[in-house]
Amino acid sequence: xxxxxxxxxxxxxxxxxxxxxxxxxxxxxxxxxxxxxxxxxxxxxxxxxxxxxxxxxxxxxxxxxxxxxxxxxxxxxxxxxxxxxxxxxxxxxxxxxxxxxxxxxxxxxxxxxxxxxxxxxxxxxxxxxxxxxxxxxxxxxxxxxxxxxxxxxxxxxxxxxxxxxxxxxxxxxxxxxxxxxxxxxxxxxxxxxxxxxxxxxxxxxxxxxxxxxxxxxxxxxxxxxxxxxxxxxxxxxxxxxxxxxxxxxxxxxxxxxxxxxxxxxxxxxxxxxxxxxxxxxxxxxxxxxxxxxxxxxxxxxxxxxxxxxxxxxxxxxxxxxxxxxxxxxxxxxxxxxxxxxxxxxx
Amino acid sequence: xxxxxxxxxxxxxxxxxxxxxxxxxxxxxxxxxxxxxxxxxxxxxxxxxxxxxxxxxxxxxxxxxxxxxxxxxx
Numbered sequence: 001x002x003x004x005x006x007x008x009x010x011x012x013x014x015x016x017x018x019x020x021x022x023x024x025x026x027x028x029x030x031x032x033x034x035x036x037x038x039x040x041x042x043x044x045x046x047x048x049x050x051x052x053x054x055x056x057x058x059x060x061x062x063x064x065x066x067x068x069x070x071x072x073x074x075x076x077x078x079x080x081x082x083x084x085x086x087x088x089x090x091x092x093x094x095x096x097x098x099x100x101x102x103x104x105x106x107x108x109x110x111x112x113x114x115x116x117x118x119x120x121x122x123x124x125x126x127x128x129x130x131x132x133x134x135x136x137x138x139x140x141x142x143x144x145x146x147x148x149x150x151x152x153x154x155x156x157x158x159x160x161x162x163x164x165x166x167x168x169x170x171x172x173x174x175x176x177x178x179x180x181x182x183x184x185x186x187x188x189x190x191x192x193x194x195x196x197x198x199x200x201x202x203x204x205x206x207x208x209x210x211x212x213x214x215x216x217x218x219x220x221x222x223x224x225x226x227x228x229x230x231x232x233x234x235x236x237x238x239x240x241x242x243x244x245x246x247x248x249x250x251x252x253x254x255x256x257x258x259x260x261x262x263x264x265x266x267x268x269x270x271x272x273x274x275x276x277x278x279x280x281x282x283x284x285x286x287x288x289x290x291x292x293x294x295x296x297x298x299x300x301x302x303x304x305x306x307x308x309x310x311x312x313x314x315x316x317x318x319x320x321x322x323x324x325x326x327x328x329x330x331x332x333x334x335x336x337x338x339x340x341x342x343x344x345x346x
Numbered sequence: 347x348x349x350x351x352x353x354x355x356x357x358x359x360x361x362x363x364x365x366x367x368x369x370x371x372x373x374x375x376x377x378x379x380x381x382x383x384x385x386x387x388x389x390x391x392x393x394x395x396x397x398x399x400x401x402x403x404x405x406x407x408x409x410x411x412x413x414x415x416x417x418x419x420x
Contacts, residue, residue, distance in 0.1 A: 216363060251369075252367075252394060253395065255398065256399070259398065260406050
């Protein structure tokens, strides 16, 4: 199956890129699981949409599904929000109130923006995840909860652990089934499919047929960087549906930022280098290596790391480029990046 | 510094996008720090496209030349 259009709460999960197929496969595999899922992806890549998909394909699909954004609350509020409070626990606590964990009992909780949760709160959350019991603020008894936990993060939690901003023990507790959502710019082949799917939905909502799309618009959409990912693309489609007047989607319906900031030609490599001293000596080899490094880095950036393309840009053989990369010490580091961006690091 | 050459070079950058949809943008005149342009093609008639093209081209010009005034349509 190449496409997997799923309608969940009016959200579309669409894509036939290798990376999205891997996401669908993974969601399929974990559908019978009750384990914690950690969904990592940039803003707008669809963490909540995928969380909903996981919930809907799980055995708990007919049980409560509670979504909480951990970024919405202050450090003091979040505890009462997640775990609830007893009457009189603090000023304004006029009655007992169950927290989100209790509301999700028997079902699933999606803790979005888990990377924004304050350090002080992390230890409390860890205890809940370990013991599966919550204690309301100002309460004295432990309430057992049967909740499947999904967590969403826009930042790499492992990185935050390394920076001392996220507890390592909580990270391991959450990172049971890791799922990484690719940014839209890394699955460009899905852009036309998403464009069609969103436009179709907006026009269907109005009961009108979908207008044809001009090649110029497709071209602009295909080359734009989409820093806001699928959410930005969805908004661009809404704009088209709202402003189109002529029956064909042309460039006039597309935001100027998308048209004119479409991926620009790679910049000319900076060749300046340090100034040459008037009298003293310099090392020709070192200087040549600097120049070589600059040019190779430029080609790798422009080709998005594709070494065959970079070699073609530099008019050298692919194997030669490999040797030169080693020679310039450029082969350290990128491996780490590749590993981090791998889709599903199970 | 706003010059005809610099305006033309920016317009040359945005033009392919308009041409691809059967339109064009033409520099008619430069008045002080501002430009008079003529938009043609189907999108030139559309009020929503006006927002995109007029303001978008103006933003592109201002990005390249911070002292650029505004564009007027011929």
